[in-house]
Amino acid sequence: MKFTLLALLVAMTVTATLQAQTTLRIRGSDTLGAKLVPQLAEAFKKQAGNVSFDIAAEGSSTAFTNLLSGTAEIGMSSRKVKLDEETEMRSRGKDLREFEIAWDVIVIVVNRGNPVSDLKKKQVVQIFTGDIRDWSEVGGNPGLISIYTRNTSSGTYKDFMGLAMKDREYGSNSQKMAGNEQIASEVGANPNGIGYLGFAYAHAKGTKIVSIEGALPSTAEVKKYPYARPTFLYTSGLPTGTTKQFIDFCFTASGEAIVTKVGFVPKSRAK
Amino acid sequence: MPADLNNDSTPSRPTLGSLLLKSQRRTFLGVDKQKAIRFFFASNSSAAVIVLVLIMLFLLREGVDFLPTYRHELETYQHAGLEFCDLVEQPLAEHQQLCSKLRRVLSASLNTITYQARSRRDAAYQQMRDVEEETRLQRAVLTNALAEVPPAALEKLAQLRQELLTATQLAVSRLAVPPSLTPSEGWQLKRDLALLSPESAEPPLVLELLSAAYIRVDTEAHASFKPLVEAVEAFEAAPDELHTLLNTLKKHARETKALVTDFHSSGKGHGRKDPIDFASRITPLTSRIPELSGRIEAYAQRAQTAAASLPPQAGTPQATKMLSEMRAMLPGHLTEMRAAAGKLPQWSYEKRVSYFKVVLAFFFGDAWITNSSWQDFFGFIPLLVGSVLIAVLAVLIATPLSIIAAIYTNQFASVREQDFIKPVIEFIQAIPSVVLGFIGISVLGDVIKDVSHVSWLQWLPGFPIQERLNMFNAACLLALMAVPTMFSLAEDALNNVPRAYIDASDALGATKLQTVFRVIVPSARSGISAAVLLGLGRVIGETMVVLLVAGNRIAIPDFRSGLGVVFQPAHTLTGIIAQELGEVSRGSAHWQALFMVGIVLFVISLLVNWCARAFVRRFELSKS
Helix, strand or coil: CHHHHHHHHHHHHHHHHHHCCEEEEEEECHHHHHCHHHHHHHHHHHHHCCEEEEEEECCHHHHHHHHHHCCCCEEEECCCCCHHHHHHHHHCCCCEEEEEEEEEEEEEEEECCCCCCEECHHHHHHHHHCCCCEHHHHCCCCCECEEEEECCCCHHHHHHHHHHCCCCCCCCCEEEECCHHHHHHHHHHCCCEEEEEEHHHCCCCCEEECEECCECCCHHHHHHCCCEEEEEEEEECCCCHHHHHHHHHHCCHHHHHHHHHHCEEEHHHCC | CHHHHHHHHCCCCCCHHHHHHCCCCCEECCEEHHHHHHHHHHHHHHHHHHHHHHHHHHHHHHHHCHHHHHHHHHHHHHHCCHHHHHHHHHHHHHHHHHHHHHHHHHHHHHHHHHHHHHHHHHHHHHHHHHHHHHCHHHHHHHHHHHHCCCCCCHHHHHHHHHHHHHHHHHHHHCCCCCCCCCHHHHHHHHHHHCCCCCCCCCCCHHHHHHHHHHHHHHHHHHHHCHHHHHHHHHHHHCCHHHHHHHHHHHHHHHHHHHHHHHHHHHHHCCCCCCCCCHHHHHHHHHCCHHHHHHHHHHHHHHHHHHHHCCCCCCCCHHHHHHHHHHHHHHHHHHHHHHHHHHHHHHCCCCCCCCHHHHHHHHHCCCCEECCCCCCCEECCHHHHHHHHHHHHHHHHHHHHHHHHHHHHHHHHCCHHHHHHHHHHHHHHCCCCHHHHHHHHHHHHHHHHHHHHCCHHHCCCCCCCCCCCCCHHHHHHHHHHHHHHHHHHHHHHHHHCCCHHHHHHHHHCCCCHHHHHHHHHHHHCHHHHHHHHHHHHHHHHCCCHHHHHHCECECCCCCHHHHHHHHHCCECCHHHHHHHHHHHCCCCCHHHHHHHHHHHHHHHHHHHHHHHHHHHHHHHHHHHC
């Protein structure tokens, strides 16, 4: 009899702890929410157990609207908070905390046989919008430029528009490739090709990284490179409990290993 | 008979079949067993029909909403004044094309002077990259070791450096010095490259000297083509002020559009906001029409002056030709710009967008632009053209192949050959299309590209080709996929030719060849046509191959290059659905547009199949 009671007690405590499992709701940028944060969350779950994640990535602005209405513990954003968003938070008595977790870098590559090794920002805009059609216009050998981009549903497609193209449309001569690998292999095979890649894919066979106004993308000098930007996690008020544990986890060695693997540059290495 | 004896002597034990089929009086809800079995079989065959109807209903349900949604989007485009900005923006895009021509003219002209210095510099840099590529592994190891925190041990670094040095020296020893460099430069280059290391940021001295030499020559070249350089710069800068104004207006229009989106998304959820007062939002745009027209006129004047100051001759004959092309295009462009300025006062944000216009915009729109930060357009023509071109090309390739194979197998081959050919051709069908796509990317694309660079084939249209992934590549693979279908059906058609025809032909003393080509093939004609059509149906709905291999460029192919058009990349109806549906938010205009594309694809397939059926019916009549 005693034994049964004991077993019952144990069972009850187990269910109680199970119920105490916390859920972290994370909302915001699709750049971060596509791969990076879900993978960090998976790794964190393995380590900390007893926690579940609810991640929805519908654009950076939703990070702040959700933090404001209290429907998220963490907001992820691929841009810094805007002034009006911050003031609105403050007017509701919420104190926004910012954590820069990683740098997102987009690298421009051309074929290795292409003599062009540096482009101006304006030229990049003009090439990808189709204004510049021939390599001889930017100091290369004459030949029509073949542009390889990600497909329209990819986050990078849109990110690159904002980062490098001043929000103008891609030229109609651009070809939409399924992924980084395919862009790399087409640029590697086409002497007149140009494309962009995530940082993790940058050193592909047969391709050459183009410097932008003299700046080459590298972990050592991320901040000087124009197509790099910091990405952030936001919380309202100082993070506590599991939220704090998760954010701290992002900055540990295993967290940074994931950041690197997904193709971002960890904050500690971005200079 | 023993069986009868058996039956008589033992009480009959009914078999399972007879139990099922024997009519018994027991009924359930008025249905006896016979009827129940009949219903069971009928229901199985009607399942196919029901599924087809359900698919149609589902497609229609998702797609029909597209028209109102897209109409709303187009109305917003108009009300928010985006259309107003595009009135000027779209013709202005041609300015960049003219600029592009001028820049090419300039580059070709400068190249006459700088060519040697440039190629010397480029050749030397290429050598450096070759060495870097060969020693990539060692360089990466060293770089990682240097970046490690805490820093790697000194002995380890020294060892890595030594390894890199050995590898670099090996790579350098294999280099062939380009003939444009002098022997002493070549020697220096090799010496400097042997010390190449990721730790030294500076490029080797020879390279810097060659770069400096190029810059010197380039400056000279700019000086000697000064009038051209200045005219090109002036022409490029001509629309700067117009652009500034246009960007302000565009920003305002975009803000209005954001308000509309905001209004509609908040309308569903919490507190409704006031509807947007378009009239007051549009005045900041329309009030600046005089200023805008003024700037358009100023641009036209400036462009004309710049063009007038262009020298009559460029550095090379081709450049001069391009220059005159540009000159010929300019008046048309300026007329268009002035016409746009004339259209501005008549433009009204209130004009209603009729459903007819929406349908036109979808079925005859020449731009498919999605995920745009300005305005999404769902024009269907580029995709349709891509799909149809690829399918027709594939059928053109597959038809002779499969029909000749069918005639041979059916009429000339021995039984043993038949037993070999038929299963082999039918086996092609078993290759998964994604595997074929891989072959297209990794093998066929390179083969076609290499062949197109063979010097004695340059008379072929479109050669040499630039893109590995193009319509021809996709069509070849699709042809391979269509061959089994077409072969089997054509073979059946030949088989179905009445024996009497052949006997009659033989009796008249015709040879085998005469019988085949005068009697058998003509009487199987409609069956063969049906085979071709069904092959077309098979090809037009194929997705994986075109998605991987066709190159995915959403633009109407440039038919000015004649038959060479088949070597351009294109996007297709099936490919766009596969590529974009995954990430589109449900119920958005984009989502519905993709369903519309699906409906059209479905209708095309139905039509093709229906035509094939019609042919077969004719063929059956001729048999009787």
